[in-house]
Amino acid sequence: MAKSRLSNAIVADYLRRIGSREIEPGTPLPPEAALCAQYGVGRSVVREALQALDAKGFIIVKQGSVAVVAPRHRWHVLDRDFLDATNPAEYFPLLQEAREVLEPALANLAAERISDDALAEMIALNHQLAEQHDDPERHADLDIAFHDAVARATDNVILVSLHSSITGLGQRTRIAAAAVPGAIDRAVFWHERIIDALRSGDGIGAGAAMHLHLTQVREELRATQTQSTDEEEGAS
Incomplete structure (x- = not known):
């Protein structure tokens, strides 16, 4: 097996253990x-894995000392490898809070600058x-694209980059929310309200419509979490 694949396996294992609080x-x-013996690999593989975990913010590596698990505020929780190795639902409420801060402001600014092509x-x-009512992943892709x-449409590359950074976790929340009856129809309705405000150059209206849309999404995510809790209690 290639060295990179071996180191990726170590990274995934530690991301899972850190994310699950097995390692604080x-x-x-x-x-x-000890890591070489545990995973049956050479030092170069272990060092590559440690460097990757350090770059992702999950451990702190200092020359001449043992690596330690980093404080949570340093974790790159939007890292795709981390999301794949852990339960991303824990971060759904935090993502939703971030979206509610960022996206109404984006819609407000977009109303001032939107082009006919963007509309x-x-x-x-x-x-x-x-x-789209039968394919949650396709729904997620289209909603993210919207x-x-x-x-x-804000024509601000910094804001575009900030927004793009959350789409990996955002895909997961959208797939979950799409399972709620009527969720897609409600999304389409609020998108229409956002489009109407953008078309008329109404920044306040666009921001308000986006805020109401995200309030709807918050309720749908809450419904999915309530359902998951009920299913877990019923299985116990």
Whole structure:
């Protein structure tokens, strides 16, 4: 097996253990020799894995000392490898809070700068979304594309980059929310309200419509979490 694949396996295992709280912040990792024995690999593989975990913010590596699990505020929780290795639902409420701070402001600014082409793109995406009721992943992709179009309409590359950074976790929340009856129809409805405000250059209206849309999404995510809790209690 290639060295990179071996190191990726170590990274995934530690991301899972850190994310599940099996290993708490401040906990020292075993020395390199112990890690080599544990995973049956050479030092170069272990060092590559430790460097990757350090770059992702989950451990702190200092020359001449044992690596330790980093404080939670340093974790790159939007890292795709971390999301794949853990239960991302824990971060759904935090993502929703971030969206409610960022996206109404994006819609407000977009109303001042939106082009006819950007508006046409949003309309087309919303029409496609209205036809998606059986494929949650396709729904997620189209919904992300719509909100990305709003961000790009601000013509501010920094804001676009900030918005893009949350789409990995955002795909997961959208797939979960799509399971709630009527969720897609409600999304289409609020997208239409956002489009109407953007078309008329009404920044306050666009921001308000986006806020109400995200309030709707928050309730749908709450419904999915309530359902998951009920299913877990019923299985116990």
